[in-house]
Amino acid sequence: MIQKRYSILLIIFSNILFFNSCTTHKTPEKVTYSEHIAPIIYKNCTTCHRAGEAGGFNLISYQDASSRGALLKYVTTSRFMPPWPADATYSHFIDEKVLTHEEIDLIARWVDQGCAIGDSTNIPAPPVFPKGSQLGKPDLVIKLRDVYSIKGNGKDNFLLMRVPYQIPKDTFVSVVEVVPDNRKLVHHVNAQLLSYDFDKRKDVMKGNVVVDIPEVANTLDAYKQLDLPNDDGTFPMLTFSLTNYLPGVTPPLYPEGIGGFQFTRKGAIFLKDIHYGPSRTDTTDQTAFNVFYAKQKPKRPLKEFQLGTFGVVPTVPPLVIPPDTVMTFHADYTLPNDISVLTVNPHMHLLGHKFLAYALLPSGDTVHLIRINKWDFRWQYFYTFKTMLHLPKGTVIHAQGVYDNTRHNPNNPFSPPQLVAEREGSMRTSDEMFQFIVTYLPYKAGDENISLERK
Template sequence: MARSSSLLILIGALGATTAAGQDGPGAYKEAPSIAVDHRLHRVGELAPDLPFTSIAGEATSLARYAEGRPLVIAIRDVGCPLSKKYGPRLAEIEQALGDKDVRFLYVNPSEIDTVEQMRAEKAAYGFQGAYVADREGTIARTLGCDRTTDVFLLDGSRTLMYRGAIDDQYGIGFQHEAPRHTYLLRAIDAVLANRTPDVRATTAPGCAVDWSGRDVQPVEPAITYHSRISRIMQQHCQSCHREDGVAPFALETYQQVRARRGAIRQSIETGVMPPWHAGEGSRAFLNDRSLSARDRDALFRWIEDGCLEGDPSDAPRPLVWTEGWEIGEPHAVVTIPDPVSVPAQGAMGYRYQYVKTDFPEDRWIRAMEIRPTHPEVVHHVLVFIEEPPREGETRREIQARWQGGLQGYFAGLVPGQATTMYPEGTAKRLPAGAWLKFQLHYTPNGRAVEDRTQIGFIFADTAPEREMHTSAAMTTRLDIPPGASNHEVKATTTFSRPAVIQSFAPHMHVRGKAYRYELTWPDGTSEVVLDIPRYDFNWQTRYVLREPIRVPAGTKLTCTAWYDNSDGNPANPNPKARVRFGEQTWDEMMIGYFEYWRDE
């Protein structure tokens, strides 16, 4: 009796509609969460061509059924309350996409639902796609199903592009009048446009699927170039390593990857590639470029097994790179006035150029992109809102007026990150008639070139709900002793108003060794939100949070930097120098940039 009562209570909670004021403090509720590492759920991998027979008796397979079209696989359970609630929604989505050539497949892994019940459900909701009684659980288990409301989206090459919730209208212990986030529809729109979905995985509230006691294991495709390695290259390497990309060589074909297998393995083993430096214990980030342990093992196993090419029919669709501006045709473009000559060799200090904009009123920027003429020689570009120095003005006076970019920057570029697109309802203000100061850092690569960098803007039609700000925890009081191998410097800032943090961007120079962002909440508890144990000056990464952090007034942000001024640092220009604050790379900086909006 106790077990039956518990089951009834659970099912009652799943099916309940929360009435305002009726659920007490601590009542359990579960909504979809985007704080999910998609790489741990096989997103981006090839789905095997699994055979199945529908309840109508049609014997086929995933590839033959989809016929090269995107495929939505929806998990079903006749008895689950949330699965029932999402039946009409799935039918609506399927019908709405009827002219967009997207196929639907309904998979029921229940051990107790009968075929008659499945037929009745299919008819009641009006599902048009095939319905499968996945008794053995082969399809659901291979896809990684753990809830009865999971959906999986495959593109035309059977790459898993999204997994998780349909939307967020229904959850455990609540329901809304309408969904706020239509995860599945947005993912389908992205795939139809040959783009990667912004959200690639979520949790999906629903009845848990328990695989214990069921003799079924996920089907694993053989590791070949076409089935596995090509997808890893696309997702982690080709944004730079492609024809006409900023990297020195392309990794777009079997022959190219096989020929570079030694360099690939070395770069992964040393942590040089892919360039990602957030350590364990950090928050999750949308632009995480690191390899999962599963991807790393697959790459090494492929190399050890002789670099098998595999079946070309398993290959992913080639990535389509945007020609011209990635943000689309800009509403306005600002170009530095003077070309910069970059020599074939040697080191270059920072170059600065100023441009006055001519906008008669404030403009709201929802997307921007920095485009050098020769990105292969650009280490980074930062753009600040700052006037040129006045005649006779000293450096100290300039810094007093403009802070020298220490409190924030307007836009930035690093290799692989040239565009900035703000979340819906958010934009950054460009004041009327503002001056833009370009800080340009070049790294000669063996060929002399002439660069003329531009920045393009996409304007919002109206003022946004939220204004994006850039600020920093920083200090100019640097005094790094000669030979110091682990010199620590701290800087803090306290939020006087409630805010929502969207990203972090630490900045040091060549003696930078490690960096950490830590939040201390008003109750005195603290959390390390970004830990960089191996800071690399060559990659000035902007870490964009998967879930922005809401901070109440009184929250303190502490940034800690460590510097290596010893002769054990190969990048150190002079281990015998006492190093102080300065803008050139042989000086040092300590800036913990972050982007936020006010939570009002």
């Protein structure tokens, strides 16, 4: 990770040397901050580039942008920012963070022309971001039981957490929103729901709530260390896809009747993965979960399957990547029933290089699912389609991942490269995984017309 940052900085630095930031050479149209650039930045950058957010510096004022002219031009022309690894020429999703060619060109010309401010009285008002929730007033807020201490050792932290709660009665829930406390450091959260039978677990609030992923031998072991089981050692019910978070992400709001959960009186939000970025000073986090109640029992709760590691079909060939090789692996799954796909999530670790998934329909047609031309371990979004995608029974979902285990991969956890493999049950980032996770519903006539866009 750190190596990668250096290499990015080096490229940026050399760019600054060669193409000095705001030199003036005339092009016909005058690009100005007030007229052209501020709207692009406010719409595409400011969510993450403001006080306390993950972006690390502000992109709000003219000064913020003009003092980094060359850098802005570099990160946008290279499509490093805004972060959106999915190839928008292949398939589209809601909340896409992608600049148009015109926008990229405007930024580049603005920088080349000298970063003019234009009519400063005309700069549009910066966007206002709601505090606490992007969705409204939550009915219930569940916080991490204990404040988590993050050491100032400059290392990434990957953890499993159990976030227990107790409520007066079983309650239907429409959506759960992650509200990071330490917004600079919380880099991602993937959460599931544990529902305890009231009598099977005396005290959900007690027990261990945090496990360090690099320290667990396998998944089962981790679950036990986290005190997930009932008092008799059996496991409570687990519901997938409760909620996910990355900087800048607001959970999708599915149409009435789609999705939703049932929170039992005793339960826990299970963070199967929470990642804190590196910090140089000792600090803390107590992330919270905003829970929004629903009037009705979920009619069509979400379902999920995955290809590859832990999946309905295995990775082919088995995921073993010898040193100094670039290898492609795939998984093919034939659908036993008609489904409507809502969301897809490609997952690989540090050796990931490219990802591709498409569906071969029984008619012979191909439907594009997702293509990632340059894998970025840090930005593993859950991509929600703009409308529900009907895939009929007999469709073959094909997913393939390319892994780069050479020294040219700046994220390679080993130097010199070593054999890296999928180890049964291991979630360590230095071991590998290949997964294509699909969130879906059994198909109903008309699903293909249902929009998943935010209203």
